[in-house]
Amino acid sequence: MSAKEKTQPSRSTKVITGATAHDCGGRCPLKFHVKDGVVIRIEGDDAPEPQQLRACLRCRAYRQFVYHPARLKYPLKRTGARGEGKFERISWDEALDTIASELKRVKETYGNSAIFLVIGGGYLAALHSGPAVMARLLSMFGGYTTHYGNVSSEGCIWAVTAQYGTTLVGNSREDLLNSRLIIMWGWDPAKMISGTNTMFHLIQAKEVGAKIVAVDPIYTDSAAALADEWIPIRPGTDTAMMISMAYVMVKDNLHDELFLNKYTIGFDQFKDYVLGTEDGLEKTPKWAEAITGVPSATIERLATEYATIKPAALMDGMGPARSAMGEQFTRCAMTLAAMTGNVGIPGGHAGSGLMGLPVGHMFRSPAIPVPKNPVEAAAPSVRGSLDLIRRLVYRIHTNKIFDAMLTGKAGGYPADIKFVWFCCNNFLNQLGNTNKAAEALKKPEFIVVPELFMTPTAKFADILLPVSADIERNDLTRPWPSGPYYMYINKVIEPPGECKSDFEIACELAPRVGIHDYNDKTEDEWLRLLVSLAPDMAKDIPDYDKFRSEGIHRVKLPQPIVAFREQIEDPEKNPFPTPSGKIEIYSQRAAEINNPLCPPIPKYLGTWEDLNDPLAKKYPLQLITAHPKVRAHSTMHDVPWLKELVPQRLWINPADAEARGIKDGDEVMLFNDRGKVVIPAWITERIMPGVVCLYEGGWYQPDDKGIDRGGCANVLTKDEYSAGGASTLNTALVQVRKGG
Amino acid sequence: MQIGFYFDQTRCTGCGTCIVACEDWHDIPAGPAKWIRVLYKEAGKCPEVFVSYLVVPCYHCASPICLPACPVKAISKRKKDGIVVVNREVCLGNVKCKVACLKACPYDAPQFGPEPDAKMQKCDLCLERWKEKKKPICVEACPTRALDAGPLNKLEARYGKVRKAEGFVYYKKTEPSIVLKPKRP
Numbered sequence: 056m057s058a059k060e061k062t063q064p065s066r067s068t069k070v071i072t073g074a075t076a077h078d079c080g081g082r083c084p085l086k087f088h089v090k091d092g093v094v095i096r097i098e099g100d101d102a103p104e105p106q107q108l109r110a111c112l113r114c115r116a117y118r119q120f121v122y123h124p125a126r127l128k129y130p131l132k133r134t135g136a137r138g139e140g141k142f143e144r145i146s147w148d149e150a151l152d153t154i155a156s157e158l159k160r161v162k163e164t165y166g167n168s169a170i171f172l173v174i175g176g177g178y179l180a181a182l183h184s185g186p187a188v189m190a191r192l193l194s195m196f197g198g199y200t201t202h203y204g205n206v207s208s209e210g211c212i213w214a215v216t217a218q219y220g221t222t223l224v225g226n227s228r229e230d231l232l233n234s235r236l237i238i239m240w241g242w243d244p245a246k247m248i249s250g251t252n253t254m255f256h257l258i259q260a261k262e263v264g265a266k267i268v269a270v271d272p273i274y275t276d277s278a279a280a281l282a283d284e285w286i287p288i289r290p291g292t293d294t295a296m297m298i299s300m301a302y303v304m305v306k307d308n309l310h311d312e313l314f315l316n317k318y319t320i321g322f323d324q325f326k327d328y329v330l331g332t333e334d335g336l337e338k339t340p341k342w343a344e345a346i347t348g349v350p351s352a353t354i355e356r357l358a359t360e361y362a363t364i365k366p367a368a369l370m371d372g373m374g375p376a377r378s379a380m381g382e383q384f385t386r387c388a389m390t391l392a393a394m395t396g397n398v399g400i401p402g403g404h405a406g407s408g409l410m411g412l413p414v415g416h417m418f419r420s421p422a423i424p425v426p427k428n429p430v431e432a433a434a435p436s437v438r439g440s441l442d443l444i445r446r447l448v449y450r451i452h453t454n455k456i457f458d459a460m461l462t463g464k465a466g467g468y469p470a471d472i473k474f475v476w477f478c479c480n481n482f483l484n485q486l487g488n489t490n491k492a493a494e495a496l497k498k499p500e501f502i503v504v505p506e507l508f509m510t511p512t513a514k515f516a517d518i519l520l521p522v523s524a525d526i527e528r529n530d531l532t533r534p535w536p537s538g539p540y541y542m543y544i545n546k547v548i549e550p551p552g553e554c555k556s557d558f559e560i561a562c563e564l565a566p567r568v569g570i571h572d573y574n575d576k577t578e579d580e581w582l583r584l585l586v587s588l589a590p591d592m593a594k595d596i597p598d599y600d601k602f603r604s605e606g607i608h609r610v611k612l613p614q615p616i617v618a619f620r621e622q623i624e625d626p627e628k629n630p631f632p633t634p635s636g637k638i639e640i641y642s643q644r645a646a647e648i649n650n651p652l653c654p655p656i657p658k659y660l661g662t663w664e665d666l667n668d669p670l671a672k673k674y675p676l677q678l679i680t681a682h683p684k685v686r687a688h689s690t691m692h693d694v695p696w697l698k699e700l701v702p703q704r705l706w707i708n709p710a711d712a713e714a715r716g717i718k719d720g721d722e723v724m725l726f727n728d729r730g731k732v733v734i735p736a737w738i739t740e741r742i743m744p745g746v747v748c749l750y751e752g753g754w755y756q757p758d759d760k761g762i763d764r765g766g767c768a769n770v771l772t773k774d775e776y777s778a779g780g781a782s783t784l785n786t787a788l789v790q791v792r793k794g795g
Numbered sequence: 796m797q798i799g800f801y802f803d804q805t806r807c808t809g810c811g812t813c814i815v816a817c818e819d820w821h822d823i824p825a826g827p828a829k830w831i832r833v834l835y836k837e838a839g840k841c842p843e844v845f846v847s848y849l850v851v852p853c854y855h856c857a858s859p860i861c862l863p864a865c866p867v868k869a870i871s872k873r874k875k876d877g878i879v880v881v882n883r884e885v886c887l888g889n890v891k892c893k894v895a896c897l898k899a900c901p902y903d904a905p906q907f908g909p910e911p912d913a914k915m916q917k918c919d920l921c922l923e924r925w926k927e928k929k930k931p932i933c934v935e936a937c938p939t940r941a942l943d944a945g946p947l948n949k950l951e952a953r954y955g956k957v958r959k960a961e962g963f964v965y966y967k968k969t970e971p972s973i974v975l976k977p978k979r980p
Contacts, residue, residue: 097819099936110940115815245808255939258806279846280939282809339900452980682811696818696823700811708841717920 067091068787071547072606073526075114076184078207078249079687082109082534084607085117087526087547093546094118094526100147104698106609108251108540113680113687116696120524121548126247126692127509128552137497140514147553147563150518155567157194161474167198168430168449169473173456174201175480177690178557179417180544180579181531181585183523185478185505185557189421192561193476195570198430201471203446203780204453206485208373210381210781211407217382217441217642217779218389218406219619220632225410226368226403227615228256228537233402236364237267238281238357240291240388241371242274242408247409247682250537251374253754257281270296270349272679273706273748274741284509286357287743289666290677291786292347293375293598295659296354297387299343301329303358305393310362311396318626321641322431325656336657346659348743356403362395366402369395373408374681374785379662381781390640391527398638399623401615403420408476412616414591415539421531421589423558439634441644441653443780452669453778454487457495473500478557481689483512484755487784489732489773493757505557510689511755511767520560523550529578529603531585531592533690539610541592543582586751650780664773666745674788675726676711676747680768683750692754702739703766705749707791712738715793722795725749725761727788730770732763733795747791751784762795797857797877798920799947799972800934802850804960806941808978809833809848809873816936817852820921828906830918831933836962847961847978850942852933853904853918854971855879864899865894876948877972878920881905888912901966920944948971 066091074083075089088096097117100108130150135141161169173198174186174194182188193199215224228250229238237260244253254277261267261281268295269278272287278285288296304310305326315322324333331337340351340358347354361367371388375381389398389406397403408620411418430451440446449469451459463471481484483492489511496502496515513519527550532542555563558578565573576584586592586599595610602608621629634643646655654660661667682688685697692698705725707717717723719738724731725747742748749768758766763770766788772787817823831852838845845973855872859879869885872878873893881896889907896905896915907913911947921931930936934942943950958965960977 095822096815098932099816103839109936109940110812111938112810112812112815115812115819115936118819183961251939254808256938274841274844274846276808276810279808285842287843696815698824699813739837739841740844741837741846743841 058671058706062072063343068095071545073545073547074179074532074542074606076180076527076530076532076544077113077687077690078179079113079245080535081251082532082537082542083251084107084542085110085114085115086385089151089547092548093784098712099547102609105764106459109255110251111248112684112697113691116691116694119280119694123508123693124322126551127506127508128554129521129689130553132517132520133517136504138493140509140520150520151564151567154503155564157474158568161500162197165473167196168470169611171456171470171472171475172198172199172201173475173477173480173482175478175482176484177479178525178630179420179422179532180525182423182581183528183530183556183558184422186211186333188558189476189478190425191423192565192570192573193489193572194323194426194428195573196409197567198428200430200472201428201450202453202456203450204452204776204782206784207377207529207783208409210376210777210779211373211385211636213382213441213779213781214376214385215407216439217645217672218386218639220439222409223411223413223416224618225412225536226617228253228614228683230401230615231260231368232255232263232615234260234265234366234368235402236360236367237265238270238361238369239267239277239368240270240371241375242272242370243277245280245682246684247660250534253537254280266360272743272746273681274427276684279741286349286353287347289586289743290417290679290746291378291380291662291665294383294657295346296475297347297384297391298338298341298659300352300358300361301325301394302333303336303340305329305360307359309359310394314396315393318398318623319638320635320638321573321639323348325369325390326639328656328658361391364557365395365397366400367395367397368402368404369397369406369545370404371406371408374679376408377782378654378785379664379775379777379783380660381777381783382653382779383657383660387575389638390595390657393640399546399617399619401617403617404667405618410536412536412539414612415533415541415610417533417535419589419591420533420584421592439644440650441642441779443778446780451638452776452780454774456482456486457488457492458774460495460498475499475502475503477512481510481512483515484689484731484767484769486511488729488771489755489763489769490757490761490776493755504562508693512733521552521554523554523556527554528556529582531582539612541596541602541608543606545603545606548686550724555722600745602703625756651777662786664786666746668788670788674790676791678725678768678771678787678789679748679785680751680772683752689752689754692752703750703753704735705791706739707736708742708744708746710736710744711747711791712736715791717791717793723791723793725771725789725791727771728765729773730761732766732770734766747789796875797947797972798944799855799857799950799974800852800949801943801954801974802960803941804847804849804978806939807833807848807850808858808939809835811939812936812938813850813933813942816932816972821939826909827907828916830906832918834962849960849962850933851902854902854973855920855922857972858968859968860899860901860969861905864895866895870881870896876922876925878922880919880922881915881917883914883916886914887976888914890980901964902971947974950974
């Protein structure tokens with residue numbers, strides 16, 4: 056269609072509101088212009104300001120995603136070796152019959168625990184979401200083994216559970232305009248969005264006079280637009296800087312003693328550690344300077360500013376928590392927020408990159424009911440527990456799923472895995488140690504992957520099922536850290552070829568494995584039911600059909616949400632949901648774990664693959680794997696409009712490049728004992744010396760020597776987790792040399 | 796009347812949403828032709844680094860220098876709104892005339908696709924959107940509201956008459972129809 060034809064207003068063009076449910080930080084209404092059953096254009100939300108929700112470039116490029124020529128359209132059966140990517144087309148009957156017979160065979164031969172359900176956040180909506188529909192199916196089939204640990208946020212989740220007893224710790228984004236100081240610590244909302252419109256709110260905060268400081272190994276896009284000051288810091292050492300900031304506050308008597316006495320427990324123990332009463336080591340700014348690379352004078356100044364400019368929001372992102380000892384980073388940030396009295400007040404921030412609101416949050420999204428998993432029937436209760444080990448009795452830690460495939464029970468895992476169902480993830484690419492994972496994927500007897508594209512993970516499937524995209528069926532979705540609002544994703548177009556949703560796949564597979572009561576409702580009946588069953592939606596949405604046609608329901612609040620406002624205003628009536636009813640700077644539950652890597656008070660703990668590791672002699676650079684702005688993790692990887700904007704490159708400081716004879720644009724090899732990646736270099740002063748950055752989500756593409764040519768950062772990262780469950784994808788030592 | 800742009804350089808994060816929204820709206824494939832571009836500038840040394848972005852659509856100059864450069868009068872300036880448009884049916888293509896318009900334009904606004912003998916294309920300020928009382932797609936898409944468009948005198952009244960920004964040069968000879976808020980005043 057020519058541009059001219061398109062500009063003619065046509066009676067046959069309809070505009071339908073939908074959205075995507077990608078695992079990004081935004082959730083944005085999109086107006087799809089549809090002509091003859093084809094989306095020809097996309098416009099954004101047209102609500103009046105200030106509530107207009109503006110989508111980012113990813114969804115603006117959605118046409119090239121949904122109409123991508125590489126979309127999978129038919130069920131496929133593997134014909135080559137696993138990972139080789141050779142498949143042939145088969146019918147749905149053959150695909151589902153084969154899967155059913157394998158499920159039954161594995162169940163009979165090995166028991167239900169040999170069935171491994173591997174779930175991800177690739178599609179975050181209520182009904183057609185693979186994780187829930189497959190959990191329902193496999194539970195009804197007698198159970199399955201699954202995994203525990205959110206790749207993005209587990210460090211934060213552990214920390215907020217310890218400190219506050221809840222994961223809903225965010226303020227409304229417009230409350231940023233009340234802050235006089237905003238510290239963006241490992242937080243880059245310009246790229247990862249962190250709630251639709253968050254960057255706009257930050258810009259407005261700056262325009263009304265907030266001072267903004269960025270602490271980060273890289274000068275992020277957010278920092279470049281907003282920060283009055285950039286403080287580069289060595290990866291994994293943020294906690295040391297925060298503890299020495301606490302030292303400055305205590306020494307200069309800048310901390311809010313009244314707040315600490317009234318709302319917290321355990322500050323004295325923390326103070327003993329900070330001052331060195333506990334261990335004989337004073338955590339001075341000089342001590343932190345040696346660890347972090349941040350000048351002690353800078354630490355003193357930031358500590359003084361944060362303690363004296365009120366209200367102030369320390370916005371600690373999830374990235375630094377996505378590292379070994381990442382839980383300590385989030386706990387330290389929350390402790391500083393308490394020391395400065397910035398919890399529960401407008402313009403403050405309680406801490407943690409979760410930033411979720413208690414209204415309309417994604418965590419509270421309705422979903423298709425899932426019966427209890429029989430394989431986990433004897434599992435201990437984990438409610439409120441900080442003990443990761445209790446969660447890993449029947450489950451495998453997410454960053455160990457491939458190790459578990461390799462070693463099974465002999466390796467200490469709860470099951471020997473024979474059958475794997477991957478859904479809504481590309482975990483070969485997105486978890487630690489991709490080369491090892493590729494080896495592990497040769498081991499299971501049978502692998503099923505429902506997917507939209509031939510991802511690196513999908514190449515290992517025995518049966519590959521083509522899945523419909525967000526706007527090819529109706530569903531409900533929600534924002535993660537912003538809002539509050541609820542969204543209805545209207546079906547805008549028909550799926551291509553023979554694509555089905557994960558829900559439809561489960562419905563058709565169920566009778567083949569002897570389950571005849573899997574589903575008795577139409578899509579519309581389910582969606583109406585899910586809206587009516589979700590307490591928040593049932594209350595807020597009086598008119599389902601209006602909600603559906605508008606595609607969004609915005610919740611009107613009497614005032615911006617401030618997490619823990621009630622606890623601070625009236626602590627007698629509103630205790631914190633912790634065992635003590637207070638903010639727990641000292642956590643008895645953490646103490647009971649009796650693991651020095653999960654101390655009851657936040658501490659700086661050195662780790663493997665930091666600069667003190669002897670390995671640093673061989674691999675002297677620290678790798679961080681930041682989010683790209685042109686993908687939602689590995690989703691939308693091959694969209695031409697996006698791909699050409701940001702080529703997958705290695706950020707490297709001129710000093711590190713020069714020492715290696717590397718010029719801008721040169722091919723370089725990034726390597727450690729886990730693998731090799733060849734990628735062009737981008738030489739920039741926006742990264743501190745000693746650190747390199749490769750965006751996560753580049754698709755793994757090993758050549759015949761096993762060298763990755765796709766820029767998959769996890770070829771270099773470790774398949775390990777921190778003591779509280781954080782994934783450690785920002786903890787890796789590497790070396791870089793010129794040439795491929 | 797002259798329609799023009801406003802660009803707040805302090806708000807731009809260089810995200811590229813304007814670029815992609817423009818490509819989607821005008822159905823422009825990935826490749827060399829971009830009706831709006833974002834230029835990147837980095838200066839200084841870690842940690843004293845300065846970064847700025849400049850959006851470059853067509854600035855629809857008051858005296859568009861591309862007009863007389865075109866050997867076949869394919870480019871014209873609309874009387875009613877000052878939008879500079881190209882008649883692609885008249886354009887000779889980039890081989891025959893050796894991109895005279897692009898060579899003349901100090902902002903590289905005229906664009907050419909990768910196809911052989913590509914005809915010139917460029918930003919038309921989304922002229923058909925104005926009929927529906929909508930602003931250009933780049934303006935409505937910008938997540939940080941760094942862009943605006945409208946009658947130039949109204950933009951000047953609202954945002955001032957500053958015509959400088961990092962990476963931007965105001966050519967008096969062509970008089971680009973844009974006012975700006977620079978990142979370094």
